[in-house]
Amino acid sequence: MTVAAAGAATPQTRRRPVGATARNLRSLGVYTLSVLVGIGIWQLLAMSYGSTLVASPRETLAAAEELARDGTLANSVIASGRRILIGWGLGVLVGVPVGLLVGQIKIVRQFLEPYIEFFRFIPPVAFVTLAVVWLGIGESSKVVLIFYTAVFIVTLNTSAGVMAVSESKLRAAASLGASRRQILRGIVLPSTVPHIVTGARLAMGNSFLTIVSAEIVAAQVGLGSLIWTSRNYGRIDWVFVGIITLGILGFVFDRVLRIVASRVLRRYGVKL
Template identity: 40%
Template sequence: MAVTTTSRKTPRKQAAQPRTRRTERRRGVHPLVLNFIALVAGVAVWAVLAALNVESLPGPVAVARQAGDLIADGTLADDLFASLRRVFTGFALGTALAIPVGFLMGWYPTARGLLEPYIQFFRTIPPLALIPLAIVLMGIGETPKVFVIFLAAFLSCVVAAFQGVVDVDRTLINAARVLGASDRVIFLKVVIPASTPFILVGMRIGLGAAWATVVAAELIAAQEGLGFRMQHAQTYYDLDTIFVGLITIGVLGLVMDRLLLLAERRLTGWQERR
């Protein structure tokens, strides 16, 4: 009877293995393939709308030709580096200040009581609304542009860092204390790693806010930059140049966001993902 039972169970196990492999194959198409399909579909829809002359929309070929001209004479490179310099400076300063402030607010109730009203107050004011005031107080140079970018990135990241500290599982902190860990060790070994995913998400949000703010700042007071170039093109109804600026900003923002996403996966490999 034992031999008969074993012979009956074995085929079932062997039959389950191919089914599992088929299930793994059906999990989905590679994300890069889906990205490529979405890109091709988007360009195709754009070309069809341009061919139908919807609102005098320029086609992909005309925009690509204009991009080639702007690259050839160095205009696009100058504007791109000007905008990147402002975004990187403001984003780096805002993130560098937001992380320690968020940790202070999350770890010390006194700091939270003192700082949180100001953080919440300025969060309700769009950074774009402060551009006129920044220009009046700081002039029309680089300082007001970097300042509003700094503020946009700071307000996005500080809330994420604060929430990351607050949401740390108390069980982990209590277990570390039971094992004799000091507050310094708990902060370095438990709180910072647990709040890292929140910080990186806040950085991604802050990066998008930085790009939105730099374009608005360049529309008001600038002599170079992608926002300035689009405003200048608007005067002459140069839709091709406007589209080149929009696509450049979108590509740069997408690349920078993917780099932050890659850093997030590397730094939070322990986190469960779907």
Template identity: 45%
Template sequence: MAVTAPPTESPAESPTGPAATASRSSVRRVVRTLALNLLAVAVGLAAWSLLAAAGVQGLPGPGEVADRAGELIADGTLLDDALASLRRVLLGFALGTLAAVPVGFLMGWYPTARALLEPYVQFFRTIPPLALIPLAVVLLGIGEVPKVVVIFLAAFLSSVVAAFQGVLDVDATLVNAARVLGANDRAIFLRVVVPAAAPFILVGMRIGLGSAWGTLVAAELIAAQEGLGFRMQQAELYYDLPTIFVGLITIGVLGLVMDRLLQLAERRLTRWQERR
């Protein structure tokens, strides 16, 4: 009678193998990060409470701001304002990114396009998008279009340079190796340049998203009737600090969530990249 040996686990499948060790290390890292995030929030709230209790320039405390947020949520004002601002930011940011990526690729891949477009890009980068608000109002009126255009410019100018630099920094050895193997320009562009430039593009998108939110409040100066920036400007007239804080916190939370989503997309799309 033949005796068969019991099946053995490979090191990767073993509960104590390298894969299991890496998985546990990843879980510990995530838990540690979340714990530190919660600690940072707790410390921030404690410092805020102490400053408010000390009476620093009439600073409202977390409780007062939470009560005001509850009132704005109950009557639907906060939701309407958040949705209006989110719609403007998403539209301006999406259009800005969609325009920045091809323009950045053209500038990085074709020297002629770079010579034609780079002076304009660098020129407009020195002009704050907020400075273009009067021009936008005169040319485009006071509707939604000028608000979105100003946010679009902020996102575009922040993203286009990242895409351009990403193409420039593609390792020439990879391009030459692809040519030696018989790849045409289209294959090189899609299989070498785009993946290599992806980390730059995604970082540029994150910077563009921050610029879009940073431009929002000023963009909503243009005859807005709703929006977080509009609500904060109205609260300023009545020295309503709790409402201003509610607007600030809402913008920060929405921006943070969108940034984390982009960061998640970056990790998934650039798994090949070594990370610390």
């Protein structure tokens, strides 16, 4: 029986990796086709409007090599990436506990709600001038603007996740003698993790919007500064390099965040 069972399981065991490999290859093929179609459309636009308006893929690649050789591109990526990660990370660290408090404790929600509802409708771009005046043109002003961008998004998503927890689960846990801390760790937090991840991803995307505006106004190094400087010099190919690099950097950051988040969510039986 044991030998037969082992023999029967062998084909199934072999099929699963083959099926997974086929799916991965198919996904890779679709991604590759999508990129090639995009590059083709880009080339057609460049041919239609000319290099003064739309830099072609070849011109953009040559400009990227030029900026990479003198270190401008690497320095810009490092500067912008560091500012985004610090500001976004602080926003998540503050937004999650505040969101948990807002969602769980009514008096805290009533006290903070006017400020959250007021400031979340004011875009970070509106505070760029004040941030420079108050904090200078150093790193602090950019980090604070990104923090401002992230913290409200994370807070709102976290509090929404807390308030979406079934009331019957909370009452059942309380009737069984669970403390507030046990309810938070055993029921509220596991149910809220998907909302926290969603808020973190949305905050990451908005952080990229903010960093460009902040660096255009008050930065010597960064992708936003690179785009603005390129405009002043009339180098449309450098502008395309800055824009595409922003997209690639955001794609990488989001992928890494999804991989890390999927491992956390897997513990709670949730797929991202």
